[in-house]
Amino acid sequence: MLLAAEAAKPYLGVFAEGKFAQFVLMLVFAFIVWFMVTRAKAGMKVPEIRKINGLEALDEAIGRATEMGRPVHFTPGLGGVGNPMTFAAFGFLGYVAKLCAKYDTRLIQTNADYVVLAINEEIIRQAYLEAGRPDAFNSDDVQFMSDQQFAYAANVMNMFQKDKPAANIMMGAFWAESLIFAETASFVGAIQIAGTAATAQLPFFITACDYTLIGEEIYAASAYLSKEPVLYGSLVGQDWAKIFVFALILVGTVIANFQAKGNWLTSILKK
Amino acid sequence: MRKELPMILTVLSGLVVIFSRYFHYGMQLGLMDTLDKWYLVSSSFAILLGIVNLVKIHWGYIRRRKEGWWNSIVLLLCLFGYGILTVQQTVDGPQAAWIFNNIITPGDSTMFALIAFFIASAAYRAFRVRTKEATVLLVAAVIVLLGKAPIGDALINGWGNVADWILKVPNTGGFRAIIIGAAVGAFATGFRILLGLERAHLGGSGTK
Numbered sequence A: 001m002l003l004a005a006e007a008a009k010p011y012l013g014v015f016a017e018g019k020f021a022q023f024v025l026m027l028v029f030a031f032i033v034w035f036m037v038t039r040a041k042a043g044m045k046v047p048e049i050r051k052i053n054g055l056e057a058l059d060e061a062i063g064r065a066t067e068m069g070r071p072v073h074f075t076p077g078l079g080g081v082g083n084p085m086t087f088a089a090f091g092f093l094g095y096v097a098k099l100c101a102k103y104d105t106r107l108i109q110t111n112a113d114y115v116v117l118a119i120n121e122e123i124i125r126q127a128y129l130e131a132g133r134p135d136a137f138n139s140d141d142v143q144f145m146s147d148q149q150f151a152y153a154a155n156v157m158n159m160f161q162k163d164k165p166a167a168n169i170m171m172g173a174f175w176a177e178s179l180i181f182a183e184t185a186s187f188v189g190a191i192q193i194a195g196t197a198a199t200a201q202l203p204f205f206i207t208a209c210d211y212t213l214i215g216e217e218i219y220a221a222s223a224y225l226s227k228e229p230v231l232y233g234s235l236v237g238q239d240w241a242k243i244f245v246f247a248l249i250l251v252g253t254v255i256a257n258f259q260a261k262g263n264w265l266t267s268i269l270k271k
Numbered sequence B: 001m002r003k004e005l006p007m008i009l010t011v012l013s014g015l016v017v018i019f020s021r022y023f024h025y026g027m028q029l030g031l032m033d034t035l036d037k038w039y040l041v042s043s044s045f046a047i048l049l050g051i052v053n054l055v056k057i058h059w060g061y062i063r064r065r066k067e068g069w070w071n072s073i074v075l076l077l078c079l080f081g082y083g084i085l086t087v088q089q090t091v092d093g094p095q096a097a098w099i100f101n102n103i104i105t106p107g108d109s110t111m112f113a114l115i116a117f118f119i120a121s122a123a124y125r126a127f128r129v130r131t132k133e134a135t136v137l138l139v140a141a142v143i144v145l146l147g148k149a150p151i152g153d154a155l156i157n158g159w160g161n162v163a164d165w166i167l168k169v170p171n172t173g174g175f176r177a178i179i180i181g182a183a184v185g186a187f188a189t190g191f192r193i194l195l196g197l198e199r200a201h202l203g204g205s206g207t208k
Helices: A002-007 A020-041 A053-068 A084-103 A114-130 A149-163 A177-187 A202-208 A215-226 A229-258 A264-269 B004-022 B024-029 B031-063 B069-089 B094-126 B132-148 B150-155 B159-195
Strands: A072-077 A107-111 A142-144 A167-173 A191-196 A211-214
Touching: A020 A229, A020 B004, A020 B159, A053 A072, A053 A084, A053 A167, A053 A191, A053 A211, A053 A215, A072 A084, A072 A149, A072 A177, A084 A107, A084 A114, A084 A167, A084 A191, A084 A215, A084 B159, A107 A114, A107 A149, A114 A142, A114 B031, A142 B031, A149 A177, A149 B094, A167 A177, A167 A215, A177 A191, A177 A202, A177 B094, A191 A202, A191 A215, A202 A211, A202 B094, A211 A215, A215 A229, A215 B159, A229 A264, A229 B159, B004 B024, B004 B031, B004 B159, B024 B031, B031 B069, B069 B094, B094 B132, B132 B150, B132 B159, B150 B159
Parallel strands: A072 A107, A072 A167, A107 A142, A167 A191, A191 A211
Antiparallel strands: none
């Protein structure tokens, strides 16, 4: 009983056990991103960010589908709204839908999650509205197929064979169905742009797709595509936060190699 | 107000999660559990959206006699038939369980097995030595493939160790770098949403 009471004791009287360092790190990251956003808002120069080929290719892929008179397919994978990768996919979808509306190209959007379905339908509807083509929006092309992984995969395979999309865009959280999608789309000759932070699926996308956004690149999408300096600023902040983590790893590695007993950095990070 | 209200709810939910995840009293209040329950209840209603979407689309296929429309009849029959059956006898009932174990599970396994063939065709394309990167990929793949099979060590003693080193050192290092980058990216996205800079989930082009 006494041990349980000791374990539940708050750190510094406020923080949950083992969460203090995490909270401080979160504040540091938030400060870095906020600092860059504020600089951008004030009109100060924001460093350039590197070109992301997969995002640059979106226009090319949709343009190709338009020229061929074939549809574009977009899937956010199997993730639900609780998955950050699905949130990243929303940004892509808005951009893709707007381009499809502009070029009058059919967009087929398939879903494996009914909550994501509702959000995606709203994103596409709004994008068509913003493009001045609300009449071109077809709610039948925003489809819920199944929440079962392989039933969804089978359905998407069938759609690829039937509708033969000229561009296949896969952004979000994927599991074993990733290669089924990528290979089937490849068989029908679709140009493919994929992106995920699921490391187990990245090799499949890299081998089977024309462009692959790796890990953090998918989270940069909506900011990158918007071309807004303020959002660019947040991306630069993201890169600085990564440099901070890299420095932390470097210091930790040096300490782990030279300090024989205990690692003070690890002890601090566990607080 | 159409976009402001969801935005306010998003920011409030984010703050509640931060409070209940990092602070002692937040954890004791169990606000995360309450939020999880709310999500579960509200997402359960969304099942209806999925069913309505399926019925609307496939009923349209049947009505218009679109190519393969009879598949839509089978789908709707299965959807409502299995739904009624499970309401009547729960998912553990004899017929419902039989259908699941003898039709759905083998179907899933069949789809999963297809991946083996897709891996072969994707690997064939990836391993065509055209660029320096493809050459590195091919060499690493051959070393790991032979190292993980008994033939590797039979050919050259210690081949398996080389394969293990590739998997444990450069491969794990690369994957961890991706995971760290993705975690920072996810954080930055979350922060942009909390600041109201990113609004993709509210529809449209997604930014303020």
